[in-house]
Amino acid sequence: MKTNKFISKYNYSIELPKNWSEFQLDESEKNTNGFFNASEWTGNLRITPLSFDKSRLSAFFKEKLMKNDAKKIDWNNIIGISYFEQSDDVYSYYWYLIENQKLYFCSFTIDFEMKDTKKNKIEIKRIIKILQSLETTNRKKD
Secondary structure, rough: OOOOEEEEEEEEEEEEEEEEEEEEOOOOOOOEEEEEOOOOOOEEEEEEEEEHHHHHHHHHHHHHHHHHOEEEEOOEEEEEEEEEEOOOOOOEEEEEEEOOOEEEEEEEEEHHHHHHHHHHHHHHHHHHHHHHEEEEOOOOOO
């Protein structure tokens, strides 16, 4: 997969496939970047860096694991959880990821009828590759 490095003004970078673009979000989605496959719409990916209280994070993850039947994530430089939810017309995948002590909330939303398609399964693998490339920038020196 050929990629381009996207550097967010919110202090992170990711490797996006060359055919992916950023899209403008409305005012309600502050501190968030949105992305999509520009050649063929397959869903919307959003990434939001969050502030968090380290002392409450374990309880937060535990609640999400139980309430949403979430799965634990342990990638090389990233830990977190993932789960999905559905409504009448959309299917959403969610990730809470910690990279270099920074918490990110990520979501990928598709039309409901796409959820069990081969195309969606391929795209989810692509989304995971994008999220695995997540790196916090402008890190504070120890």
